Amino acid sequence: xxxxxxxxxxxxxxxxxxxxxxxxxxxxxxxxxxxxxxxxxxxxxxxxxxxxxxxxxxxxxxxxxxxxxxxxxxxxxxxxxxxxxxxxxxxxxxxxxxxxxxxx
Amino acid sequence: xxxxxxxxxxxxxxxxxxxxxxxxxxxxxxxxxxxxxxxxxxxxxxxxxxxxxxxxxxxxxxxxxxxxxxxxxxxxxxxxxxxxxxxxxxxxxxxxxxxxxxxxxxxxxxxxxxxxxxxxxxxxxxxxxxxxxxxxxxxxxxxxxxxxxxxxxxxxxxxxxxxxxxxxxxxxxxxxxxxxxxxxxxxxxxxxxxxxxxxxxxxxxxxxxxxxxxxxxxxxxxxxxxxxxxxxxxxxxxxxxxxxxxxxxxxxxxxxxxxxxxxxxxxxxxxxxxxxxxxxxxx
Ligand SMILES: [Fe+2]
Ligand SMILES: [Fe+2]
Numbered sequence: 001x002x003x004x005x006x007x008x009x010x011x012x013x014x015x016x017x018x019x020x021x022x023x024x025x026x027x028x029x030x031x032x033x034x035x036x037x038x039x040x041x042x043x044x045x046x047x048x049x050x051x052x053x054x055x056x057x058x059x060x061x062x063x064x065x066x067x068x069x070x071x072x073x074x075x076x077x078x079x080x081x082x083x084x085x086x087x088x089x090x091x092x093x094x095x096x097x098x099x100x101x102x103x104x
Numbered sequence: 105x106x107x108x109x110x111x112x113x114x115x116x117x118x119x120x121x122x123x124x125x126x127x128x129x130x131x132x133x134x135x136x137x138x139x140x141x142x143x144x145x146x147x148x149x150x151x152x153x154x155x156x157x158x159x160x161x162x163x164x165x166x167x168x169x170x171x172x173x174x175x176x177x178x179x180x181x182x183x184x185x186x187x188x189x190x191x192x193x194x195x196x197x198x199x200x201x202x203x204x205x206x207x208x209x210x211x212x213x214x215x216x217x218x219x220x221x222x223x224x225x226x227x228x229x230x231x232x233x234x235x236x237x238x239x240x241x242x243x244x245x246x247x248x249x250x251x252x253x254x255x256x257x258x259x260x261x262x263x264x265x266x267x268x269x270x271x272x273x274x275x276x277x278x279x280x281x282x283x284x285x286x287x288x289x290x291x292x293x294x295x296x297x298x299x300x301x302x303x304x305x306x307x308x309x310x311x312x313x314x315x316x317x318x319x320x321x322x323x324x325x326x327x328x329x330x331x332x333x334x335x336x337x338x339x340x341x342x343x344x345x346x347x348x349x350x351x352x353x354x355x356x357x358x359x360x361x362x363x364x365x366x367x368x369x370x371x372x373x374x375x376x377x378x379x380x381x382x383x384x385x386x387x
Contacts, residue, residue, distance in 0.1 A: 047370065074362045079355035080333060082365040084348075087337035096373040099339030 020088055020103035027092050027103045029085075033076040036060055041070070041085055046093040053089050109283025115292065119255045124297040127152040128197040132298070135186050142186060146178035149193060158196035159189070161385035166378050167218075167239065168192075191240040194299070198244060199386040209249050212335055212342040214382045217242035219331035219338075222371035223360065230359045231323050238327060241303060245310050245328040246342050248290025256282055268345040275311040275349075287311050311349060319357070326354035334372060340379070 020029045026044040033039070037057050045052035053070035074082060091101040115121065130148045134140040150156050156177050163180040164173055168188070174180045181189050199210075220242030224235040233241070252260045263281040267274035278285040291308025302324050309315035309325035310332065316322040333351040335341060360368070 047366075047373075071366075074366070077362050078352055079330075079360055079362045079365050080351045082362050083330075083334055083351075083369065084337050086366060086369040087334070087339070090369070090373050091339055094373060096376040098373070098376065101339070 020092075020101060022103045027088065027101065029088065031055065031077070031081065031085075033057070033073065034078060035076060037076070043085075043089045043092055046095070047086070047089060052093065053085060111284040111288045111292065114256075114282070114284055114289070119251060119289065121251065121289075121293050121296050122201050125155075125197050125201055127155050128193060128297070131190060131193050135190050142181050142189075143178060145186065145189060146176075146181040149177045149181070149189075154200055155193060155196050158200060158386055159192050162192050162196060162382070165381050165385050167221075167382060168236070188236055191237060195240055195243055196386070198247065208344065209246055209253065209342045210386075211379060211383060212340055213243050213246055214379050214386075215335045215338065215340040216245055216328070216331040217382075218375040218378055219334040219372050220327050222334075222368050222375065223327060223330060223358070225371055226360070226364050226368045228359075230357070231327060233324075233327070241306060241324065241328060242331045244290070244294070244299075244303060245307055245332060246286060246290065247293055247307065248286035248288065249342055251289050251293060252278075252282065252286050260286075264343040264345075267343075267347055271347055273311065273347045273349040274343060285311065287315075313353060313357070323357050326357040329354040330358065330360075334369070338372070 020027050020043075023042075026042055028043070029041050031039055031041045037060055039055055039057035042054045042056060043052065044054070047053075051069055055068050055070055055073050057066050057068065057073075059066070070085065077085075087098070088101055090096060091098045092103070127148065131145060134145050134148055149159055159177060160174065160180060162168065163170060163184060168184065170180075170183060172183075174183060180192075184192070217239040220238040221235045223229060224231070224233055224238040231238075249260070259282045260278070263277040264274050266277045266281065270277070275285040275287060287308055287310055291304050294304035294307050302321060305316055305321045306324035306328050309322065310328035313322045313325050313329065316325055329349070330351045332342075333348050333354075336346045336348040
């Protein structure tokens with residue numbers, strides 16, 4: 001698809017996911033779960049690759065850092081944030097022809 | 105002294121809303137007339153060659169999924185039925201009347217139609233709407249923007265510039281800069297064209313659900329609100345550098361939970377070839 005390629009920015013509200021950053025071959029953005037747990041979303045491959053989107057979370061009570069696939073924490077995220085994450089992943093790694101993400 | 109600008113002032117002094125195109129008026133009349141037949145509807149469409157051509161192109165596009173290629177409007181009417189045809193003609197008419205907006209709004213509108221359809225397809229959702237109808241709602245949601253582009257292009261661009269620099273959605277700035285936002289203008293157009301109340305109020309409230317006075321109409325507006333947000337996140341906004349609003353309340357009103365979002369987005373991503381196809385069909 002040859003869509004016009006505007007430089008739009010992802011979400012700014014429930015989560016500050018508007019600042020995706022390139023990190024090596026991946027893209028990283030901060031995330032806050034519904035229960036207040038903070039962490040990062042790490043995008044490293046397309047939707048159909050298991051582990052293509054991971055969440056690296058720091059427990060609120062200071063427990064160890066956990067790495068979980070996005071699918072395991074869907075219920076703990078707001079719908080709008082899941083939209084933002086999946087769109088970023090598709091724009092960075094997908095083949096549907098969406099305009100590129102251009103992380104900073 | 106500056107006259108305070110509001111929607112009434114704009115519609116009186118600056119903007120002339122396009123009148124309901126004759127073909128669409130005739131078709132709405134026929135579809136509401138129990139005495140008329142589907143063949144009368146087909147004939148009325150055929151009398152307007154530009155609309156007939158676009159209706160046929162749309163009917164043959166993947167969005168409508170017909171198994172056979174149709175070459176006559178009558179055939180399309182028979183296969184798709186009255187309601188779908190009314191939506192098709194409405195779609196074709198809107199873009200025929202306002203087709204000079206070939207930029208981002210046009211692409212964004214089509215993408216929003218596909219996004220709204222994807223939300224409905226993932227069901228169950230608290231809206232009595234078919235996916236095809238949801239497509240038309242999404243397609244029309246920013247129609248007011250097309251009118252503002254026509255009459256107040258500079259003010260609109262200024263609002264978008266402020267939106268980018270202050271990182272707030274453009275509709276919040278439009279009231280300041282223009283005196284009304286594109287949703288108000290679009291809602292008025294839909295009312296003038298006597299489109300169904302659910303469409304007019306959904307357009308009016310798609311960035312501010314409090315403009316609806318009951319939960320039923322709020323849910324239609326919520327559908328447009330989430331479709332708009334999906335498009336911005338997907339990189340298909342109505343203006344460059346668009347800032348997305350908070351769609352949390354809208355998802356909750358629709359009863360869509362986070363676990364359903366991947367299915368909705370996969371459907372939306374898979375429909376991307378249709379953006380191009382429909383853009384061509386309607387240009
Ligand atoms: Fe809008
Ligand atoms: Fe929009």
